[in-house]
Amino acid sequence: MPSYTAPVKDMQFVLHDVLDVSKSDIPGYAELESDFTNAVLEEAGKLTGDILAPLNAVGDQEGCRLENGIVYTPTGFKEAFEQVKEGGWTGLDMPEEYGGQNMPYVLGTAVGEMFSGSNQAFTMYQGLTHGAASAILAHGSEEQKNTYLPKMVSCEWTGTMNLTEPHCGTDLGLMRTKAEPQDDGTYKVSGQKIFISAGDHDMSENVIHLVLAKVPGGPEGIKGVSLFIVPKFIVNEDGTPGQRNGVSVGNIEKKMGIHGNSTCVLNYDEATGYLIGDLNKGMRAMFTMMNEARLGVGMQGLAQAEAAYQNAVIYAKERLQGRDVTGTKNPDGPADPLIVHPDIRRSLMDQKSFVEGARAFILWGATLIDQAHRSGDKDADGLISLLTPVIKGFLTDEGYDMTVKAQQVYGGHGYIEEHGMSQFTRDARIAMIYEGANGVQALDLVGRKLAQDGGKHVMAFFDLVKNFCKENGEDEAMADFIGPLKAASKDLQAAGMYFMQNGMKNPNHALSGSNDFMHLFGHVCLGLMWAKMAKAATSALANGTSDAAFYETKLATGRYYMARRLPATGMHLARIQTGADTVMALDAEAF
Template structure:
């Protein structure tokens, strides 16, 4: 049976020793002192450990069932949801005007990691509602916000996002769902949506669907898409629930993982819908919350890696097999624990160095979202927009890889259901696909984000890295193990960008063929920067006489491992990028 221990100590270290949140000039951050954030994280950790984690294997084994149009969630899910709702977790960062607690995104990200690590399928119900709430808050009318947000924030109602249809996913311009205008100002929504997470379930009284559809006679493609609120039950003027809307769950998907989440085929048969935002501006409204949503998916990715690593480590400390080649370590036992073996250590260090670096990267991303929204900072908005494809794509790719490494640590036991590692692998796999496949993330990064503000934003990133290196080059301990490797990796990233500029205009495929490698190259540089910042913080803590020497020395050693064993991958990615499109495009389609 797998275990989960919330990493509250590491989170506190990031918040206060590395990011220094309480001193940041961002509204609401002055309240984030150590005692306050510790109280939030400790309570979230208890909920994750005591309530959500025991249901993870239950949800995986039972899945959801569809009976006469009603979806039943796994045993215990509704009670767990009621407990989460009672604790106010469903509205943690939402507007206090509508009943939310108004906390910064950094707290949503940190608690969200714990909830996802404990039970990813369960946390997805909250994640979809959060996205719907954000869209309504940003684009809804005052009446719409007053009607839907209080109930959704309180957790009485949940929400979904309806984009994909059988014939289209990424290319939403091909959607066929129609929105026919009605005399009363509403719209009749007709069409089918697929892969709708939490589309139907038994945990809330109402489900507020946000549906992309086309009004007949509008522009072709994505320019003709509008966004509609389509509630499962019509909400009366007094706030009570009225008749059932003309929508239904037509089936549940049978999936590789996240069995505890209801992934639905949703049928709309002239359902009553309410336009949100402007006509034909649905894509803009839907993508308002995309930075936050993709950061949340990146967090899911490394969170599965984190819980998988915890269980792999526990196994490696206990499993007896073979002897240490340098000398017996447990003479009283029949064999030594497998953690004595260098290749097992390599495996575990790959996991540990990624998870802790990824957590720092995600937390930094959350502070940028807070700065963008709370300070109305265009610079922060542009920087997080640049980094989001990397946060989503790199962290989920490597998060999945980490679950596989953890599974490998257990050998044959990792392949069996009893130990739980195979569930982490299966659950993590979806993070590389939804909210835009990672291939799409890489194309977004190279095709759109590198050119943001005429290239100024990516140059700002390079300046940020260069500035950190220059500011700390007098620190000899930091320079050799951290700053020098970071400088080399950053130069690789800049060289890749220059290659795209020089060759992409001649042949766009030269850039697009290297986009995936560029996303990973960028990700390694970001984690290298995070490890350099963590090493600086831990070295400073040790110099200041911090008594927790084991924690800080472990942090520095883990960072040195990443810089020495993982960061050099930037050279490999650069070599792949500069090979151009020819090796990728050489075969005719018929020759594959």
């Protein structure tokens, strides 16, 4: 069975050496001193390593089952969920007035990686609830907040988001679910929703569905979509669950991965719903949840790559296979361990440099969210809006690739279920699809986010990179990082310039290069993160440290990324600059 160890030390390095969170002027950050965050992360690490990780394989093997209208979760899930609730982990970064602990989002993100890395399917139950609660917090009435949030923050009640229907996924304007207004101000919601993660289960006494639907007579397409709260059980005046609402589980989807999560087909038959936010403004309210979810999904890509990498390292050190071409390293054994071979090292370094760079990227992104929400910083909000499709798309594409590389280290043993490596790959695969497939993320980045606010935010990103390079350009210790980062940033700017010059004439020139642009942007972001981590590591070594090996390893890993991974920006730029002609050359009938 695979193991999982929470990467507390690396998280602490990013939080304090790189981001220096406790010295930030963001409200609440002064509390994030090293001893405090270490205590929180260590405690979360124990829970995820000892309780959740062993249930990961159980959930994968058993899955969920639907019997007589009741959804049952895998063995041990219910008991583990109680422990998570008792520890207050579900409300770590939620407002105190609703029972949360009001910790900054950045700390919740670090803890969230541990939960996802140890058991992604399990963690989705509380993750979806957090997103639904955030949408109610941002758009609900005071009555709605008081009715639902205390129980959702504690996860006594869980939550879902209902968008997709059998005939519409990305194009939500095609949805058919209807909400008929009633004289008492409620609505009768009817229709079918599919792919509803955590749609129903036996771990909470109520499930609060957020459902997109159309009110008859409203505008056509996406402009006529509204958002409704549709609880599984109608809430009584005293706050307790009352009569069963008109929502039922039609089926549990059979999936490639995340078997421990109950992905449901939900049927709404004149279910009582309550409008949240303004009529026909449902997408605005839902995107509060979607944007949070997209960052969380990006984190899932990182988390699965981290878990898979940990196990690949253990196997590479233990598995004896072949001899080192430069000389025997294990003379007392019949062969040397896998880790002596350069191609295995290449694979492990790809994985290691990705997960550590991605972790810094995610946590930096979380600080931007805190800066936007806690300080009202519109520039930070604009920058994280620009980076959201990169975090979601790039980190999940790359995270999946890293789980495949980890599986490959095992050879044939990675393909059979005994070692459990296939689960990381299967679980990671969904992250590239849900909360907006990665192709859509790329289109959003190029089609909307680049030009947002007149291109202000992408220019701010370029300035951020340029200023960092200028400040550290004369430091010899940073030479291996500044040069490659400058070159990669120039590739990104050249790609943006190509879109400006050619995209207006033919939008396909931009859209056919959108996936490459997303990956190019992602590599530049990780290059920036590695440069920042290198500066922190160099400073720690110069000032004297009792753990020189940790910082020297960090520098060596960063140099690998800058030398072996970051040059991919040149390839992506070359593809972008070929335009749409080869992409669109064939008529549809020729395929």
